[in-house]
Amino acid sequence: xxxxxxxxxxxxxxxxxxxxxxxxxxxxxxxxxxxxxxxxxxxxxxxxxxxxxxxxxxxxxxxxxxxxxxxxxxxxxxxxxxxxxxxxxxxxxxxxxxxxxx
Amino acid sequence: xxxxxxxxxxxxxxxxxxxxxxxxxxxxxxxxxxxxxxxxxxxxxxxxxxxxxxxxxxxxxxxxxxxxxxxxxxxxxxxxxxxxxxxxxxxxxxxxxxxxxxxxxxxxxxxxxxxxxxxxxxxxxxxxxxxxxxxxxxxxxxxxxxxxxxxxxxxxxxxxxxxxxxxxxxxxxxxxxxxxxxxxxxxxxxxxxxxxxxxxxxxxxxxxxxxxxxxxxxxxxxxxxxxxxxxxxxxxxxxxxxxxxxxxxxxxxxxxxxxxxxxxxxxxxxxxxxxxxxxxxxxxxxxxxxxxxxxxxxxxxxxxxxxxxxxxxxxxxxxxxxxxxxxxxxxxxxxxxxxxxxxxxxxxxxxxxxxxxxxxxxxxxxxxxxxxxxxxxxxxxxxxxxxxxxxxxxxxxxxxxxxxxxxxxxxxxxxxxxxxxxxxxxxxxxxxxxxxxxxxxxxxxxxx
Numbered sequence: 001x002x003x004x005x006x007x008x009x010x011x012x013x014x015x016x017x018x019x020x021x022x023x024x025x026x027x028x029x030x031x032x033x034x035x036x037x038x039x040x041x042x043x044x045x046x047x048x049x050x051x052x053x054x055x056x057x058x059x060x061x062x063x064x065x066x067x068x069x070x071x072x073x074x075x076x077x078x079x080x081x082x083x084x085x086x087x088x089x090x091x092x093x094x095x096x097x098x099x100x101x102x
Numbered sequence: 103x104x105x106x107x108x109x110x111x112x113x114x115x116x117x118x119x120x121x122x123x124x125x126x127x128x129x130x131x132x133x134x135x136x137x138x139x140x141x142x143x144x145x146x147x148x149x150x151x152x153x154x155x156x157x158x159x160x161x162x163x164x165x166x167x168x169x170x171x172x173x174x175x176x177x178x179x180x181x182x183x184x185x186x187x188x189x190x191x192x193x194x195x196x197x198x199x200x201x202x203x204x205x206x207x208x209x210x211x212x213x214x215x216x217x218x219x220x221x222x223x224x225x226x227x228x229x230x231x232x233x234x235x236x237x238x239x240x241x242x243x244x245x246x247x248x249x250x251x252x253x254x255x256x257x258x259x260x261x262x263x264x265x266x267x268x269x270x271x272x273x274x275x276x277x278x279x280x281x282x283x284x285x286x287x288x289x290x291x292x293x294x295x296x297x298x299x300x301x302x303x304x305x306x307x308x309x310x311x312x313x314x315x316x317x318x319x320x321x322x323x324x325x326x327x328x329x330x331x332x333x334x335x336x337x338x339x340x341x342x343x344x345x346x347x348x349x350x351x352x353x354x355x356x357x358x359x360x361x362x363x364x365x366x367x368x369x370x371x372x373x374x375x376x377x378x379x380x381x382x383x384x385x386x387x388x389x390x391x392x393x394x395x396x397x398x399x400x401x402x403x404x405x406x407x408x409x410x411x412x413x414x415x416x417x418x419x420x421x422x423x424x425x426x427x428x429x430x431x432x433x434x435x436x437x438x439x440x441x442x443x444x445x446x447x448x449x450x451x452x453x454x455x456x457x458x459x460x461x462x463x464x465x466x467x468x469x470x471x472x473x474x475x476x477x478x479x480x481x482x483x484x485x486x487x488x489x490x491x492x493x494x495x496x497x498x499x500x501x502x503x504x505x506x507x508x509x510x511x512x513x514x515x516x517x518x519x520x521x522x523x524x525x526x527x528x529x530x531x532x533x534x535x536x537x538x539x540x541x542x543x544x545x546x547x548x549x550x
Contacts, residue, residue, distance in 0.1 A: 001504075054506050059549075062533035 004053050012046055028090045037082030044075035165427050166389065166396055169458060172468025174292040175383070178313060181464045181476035182237035182379075183295045186311050191477065199484040212342030212543030213487075221343045221488075224350030232357040232378065240294045240314075240380040244361040247375045248319045255371030261423040268326055268367065268422060275362045276355060277328040278411065279404060281391025281425045285322040285417065290382045292316075316381060320373045322417035324424065326363060327384075327391035329404060329411040330355040332494075334502055337410055339543055340491040341447070349489050352412035353378065360414040367418050374418035384413035392425040395432035399442035399451055399493035400474040403432045405511065408499030431515035431522075432499070436472070438519055439526040445496035445537055448482035450475040496535040498526060 019038070023030065030038070048071035055064035177183055184191050211217075228236065231244040241247055258264035265282050272280040298310040336348025360376025367374035378384070385402050388394060393413075394404035401409040405428075443451040452472045459465065460473025483490055494500055498514070501507035514525050529535065 051506055054504055058502060058504060060533060066532050 001054075001057065004050070004057075008046060008050055011049075012042075015042060015046075026090065028086055030086055031089060034082050034086050034089065037078055037085070041075050041079035041082055044071050044078065048072035048075060164390060165429050165433070167470035168288075169468045169470075171458065172288065172466065174288060174290065175466040176293045176313075177238055177291040177295045177380075178293065179463050179466075180238055181480050183297075183311075184464060185480075186295065186297060194477070195481060195484050198481040201485050202487045210543075212339060212344055212546075214343075216547065217343035217347070217543070221346040221350055224347040224352075224354060226350075227354035228350065228357045231361065232353075234297060235357070235378050235380050236353050237297075238295055238380045239297055240316075240377065241296070242380075244357045245375060245377045245380065249365070249368055249375070251368045251373050252371045261421050264420060265423040265425075268363075268420075271366045272326060272328055272359070272363050275366070276330065276359050277363070278331040279329040279393050279406065281327045281388070281393045282422045283325045283327055283387050283390035284424045285325055286386075286390070289386045290316050294381065318375075318417065320419045322419065324418055324420060324422035325382075325387050325391070326367075326374075326416040326418065326422070327387045327393060328359055328363065328414050328416075329388065329393055329402070329407075330359060330414065331407050332410050332412060334410065334500075335546065337491050337500070338495050339546060340495045340537065341486050341488055342543055343488055344543060344546055345491050345495075346488050349412075349491060356412050356414040360416060364416045364418075367416065367420060370420075372418055372420035374416050374420070376414060376416045378412075378414050381417075382415065384415060387415055388413050389427055390424070392428040395429055396471055397432055397442070397497065397499075398436040398440065398472045399446075399497065400472065401494065403436075403497065403499050405430055405499075406503065408497045408501060409494045410497075410500045430511075431517065434517050434519070435498075435514050435522050435526070438523040439498060441496045441498060441526060441530065441535060442493040445492040445535070446479075447486075447490065447492060448475075448478040450478035450482070451493060492537055495537065498529040498535060500535065 019042075022028065048068050051067035051071060052064050055061070055067055178187065181191075185195065232242040233239070235242045235245060258267065268282070269280045292315075293313040294316055296312050296314050330352055332352040333348040336344055336351070339345050339348075356378050360378060364374040364376040385396060385400075388402045389396060393411075394402045397403040397409060399409060402411060402413060403409050404411055437455070440453055443449075443453045451474050454472075456470050456472050458470055459467035461475050462477050464476045465473045479490070499511065501510075510525065510529070514522060516522070
């Protein structure tokens with residue numbers, strides 16, 4: 001079980017590093033709401049992995065599957081919505097065309 | 103905005119500074135968010151790994167309403183002892199036993215020779231050293247009242263020191279949980295049933311027993327209350343011979359623990375004796391000693407193991423510092439959960455609200471609680487051909503000590519009824535506490 005936490009901790013650090021590099025590489029603009037979505041989504045994702053592994057070790061396969069479905073599914077939905085919002089916010093705003101008064 | 107300012111704002115140094123400021127701002131947001139997430143995670147982890155932060159160990163008052171109607175119970179009215187004299191009950195049980203599925207289940211998974219051998223093995227120590235104590239027989243060899251005491255009395259610093267040392271010894275000797283309560287005569291049976299267990303009975307002659315007053319060789323001042331954990335896997339296979347094995351092993355552990363802790367106290371120069379189901383009621387003492395709360399299934403619900411414990415007590419003349427009752431949301435949770443009532447095959451557990459009296463003479467009235475119907479319970483035992491622990495197995499508090507279950511227990515302590523209802527339903531949905539089928543019994547011997 002300790003190894004599980006160790007590996008999970010490694011995944012979390014890796015995810016944060018990837019996220020940070022993506023943000024700086026693509027010059028992403030992330031609002032407070034998007035940050036909340038990212039944190040909640042990632043937390044739920046890691047929660048679902050931890051739940052899955054713990055339930056398998058316990059021998060409760062139904063709990064493992066349902067945990068992955070509910071928590072993992074929720075994480076995917078939140079992250080997908082957050083991703084769309086971030087991309088939308090990060091798109092360069094096109095200048096409105098100037099009126100030709102001639 | 104004039105052209106000079108526009109030009110200044112669009113210069114490379116300004117745009118770099120702006121970019122730097124934006125990055126700095128994003129980094130600050132990131133750090134803030136990360137710190138908040140880390141702090142929340144730490145709080146959740148700590149609360150998941152330690153007793154729920156909502157438990158109230160300082161509650162001095164007994165957490166269950168006891169009215170003046172509550173009197174000392176005569177042990178002859180317990181469901182086990184009624185089978186010695188209550189012929190109406192005996193006939194009902196005989197009728198249930200005649201419908202017993204036991205013979206038809208022979209060699210099925212959970213009922214094979216292998217499974218029964220394990221059951222017998224689990225009960226062996228109890229059968230040898232405390233025979234009949236599970237039914238209430240007092241003064242069995244392991245639970246003798248009057249053993250020799252060391253004439254040299256050990257001097258403790260104070261009652262608190264004495265409690266600490268006794269608890270340490272109890273844990274060393276195998277107790278899963280230990281608490282101290284003041285002796286309360288209300289929980290001691292008014293009369294004890296001493297059965298002549300060596301008599302050979304015949305249907306023509308009734309079993310021989312006598313009612314004796316609980317006249318102890320000393321006046322108890324304190325009660326060392328101990329809980330022993332029962333095997334999780336075994337209990338989950340209820341009702342079967344494998345579950346009987348877990349129950350029997352629990353009784354055997356009780357016997358060894360009660361005997362050895364009382365011997366420890368006697369070696370320190372103070373009179374003491376242990377007992378299990380005999381002499382006094384276990385659950386009120388366990389609640390008073392802070393081991394847990396009373397559940398809908400009529401059992402002690404502990405934070406660590408749920409109802410999957412057996413309780414053994416040691417009465418002693420040594421004055422110890424008592425612990426305080428503890429609450430962690432069980433009473434409120436049991437109002438909405440009802441998993442045990444749903445899992446009970448004989449419908450012996452109430453679906454309704456707590457009351458002040460039960461349906462049978464085996465229920466001692468005057469305490470506000472959920473009264474079970476022990477007549478229905480025992481009839482199922484006889485019909486099924488084994489004990490039953492469905493109410494223990496199905497309880498949401500009956501879990502292994504893993505982080506996710508500790509988190510669930512912490513959340514269950516929140517006094518929000520709809521949320522507790524949701525948690526109880528989720529527990530069912532996730533398959534926890536489901537009564538195992540014969541395949542699970544078959545897998546028992548093949549699993550690691």
